[in-house]
Amino acid sequence: MSDTPKKVLVPADDLRTFSAALLQQGGLSPEHARTTADVFVWAALRGVDSHGIARVPAYLELLAKGVANARAEITVESTTPAAAVLDADRAPGPVALSAAADEAVKRAKATGIASVGVRRTVHTGAIGYYVSRIAEQGLVGLGFVAGMPNMGYTGVKGAAVATSPLAIAVPAQSHAPLVLDMATATIALGKIRQARASGTALPEGAAATEDGTPTTDPEQAVMPLPLGGAKGSGMSLAFELLTSVLVGAPIFSAFHSDDPQGRGHRQNALLIAVDPAAFGDPSAFTAAVDTTLGTLKSLPVTDGADGVFYPGERSAAVAVERGEKGVPVTPKVWRELTESAAKFGVEVPSV
Missing domain, CATH: 3.30.1370.60 (Malate/L-lactate/L-sulpholactate dehydrogenase, NADPH binding domain)
Structure with a gap:
């Protein structure tokens, strides 16, 4: 049996309300807190977790330090x-x-x-x-x-x-x-941090040392390459x-x-x-977009591929699934959120 902590699943609406409440306690107006939470939950729903709910603690810090202007x-x-x-x-x-x-x-x-x-x-x-x-x-x-x-x-x-x-x-x-x-x-900074934590080698040409020398060693890598x-x-x-x-x-x-x-x-x-x-006719335009995307998806699939996808298609499917089942939040991020909630007196949603 694995002792690895499991992600918690939180309904998207609850996560949006919870994030907005925290951001409001961090200094944002109710309207601006809701707007910011909307962006985070949109990303989280689509599987872009690096820009999802994990950003709430970081934004609270930006607000607390005055780097971001709450008013x-x-x-x-x-x-x-x-x-x-x-x-x-x-x-x-x-x-x-x-x-x-x-x-x-x-x-x-x-x-x-x-x-x-x-x-x-x-x-x-x-x-x-x-x-x-x-x-x-x-x-x-x-x-x-x-x-x-x-x-x-x-x-x-x-x-x-x-x-x-x-x-x-x-x-x-x-x-x-x-x-x-x-x-x-080539890769996000977060991917370098993840590779360092897991001890996994980075892809060739993806990252560099402080002086710009390409490296696959996550311990030496400090920045991504273009x-x-x-x-x-x-x-x-x-x-x-x-x-x-x-x-x-x-x-x-x-x-x-x-x-x-x-x-x-x-x-x-x-x-x-x-x-x-x-x-021209906007409906004719969107119909032609559909035809173009449909044509792409009908092209022959290479061996081993699970289909042909256009940009944003799989993220939209993930959003539907997470909208139904809940948004996964890592133990580390959930701990940071609940600690902030305790500090501000914000109710934590059920998971």
Whole structure:
């Protein structure tokens, strides 16, 4: 009989209410706490546990230290109908980017396409959520994020650029939306930590030592390497230009300068919404998306594969299953959550 602690299963609605209560006790307003909890539970439902409920204790720490501003005054500046800049005032990413997604949808419905830059936010969470939020309104969503340099760059010693992600969501008619959500790194930092804890060797070309030397030794690895080498690092640099530099809040150049403030945690983003109605019949568009996805899935399957899947399809299926059976939470994360609940006097849901 195994003594390995088992994950607990918590109903998604209970987990959302519980997370929101903790975040509210951490200083967020009830509305912002619910918004942030929504993002975490969305990720947890889809199996993206690294950006799910495990983030609640980390956000409580960001709020307690003042890195995230619990009472941020978010403002929107615009000089043209199709574009705006949302200044987050260091609000948590889920709060800032949810507002930016809604702003992009509102503007795109009037102009056909719209973009909203997000300046000075703190940890955006799973950006697939925000483009999915746009797709739920029948629009195509695109998102880019730039953060603190923590990844190698081809030819540079040490950390140079960020593992900046991109996400695209395309609505369909009968299929689950296509949701592509990926980092520009070969593996996530969390995967390096997991490999170190388990003593498992890392894949070739996935991580590097502090000076940028590739290694498969998890004890020596401190940062991920870019996806596709120069391709991934080039994308990360481009996202810095499309987000941070575009909204007047450079991260990369400040990080590598002599200014000590340049290493303070922050992130910037750009969300774009495209209304298919601006290009023709929106129902014909989603029908054609269905046909495209169906065509992909009907292609011959290679030996040993369990099927052909498009981005976001399996995550959507996981969300259905977890929605019915409950969301698994690791013993470590559950312990941290219940400890925070005891500290704040928040009721713990049954599992």
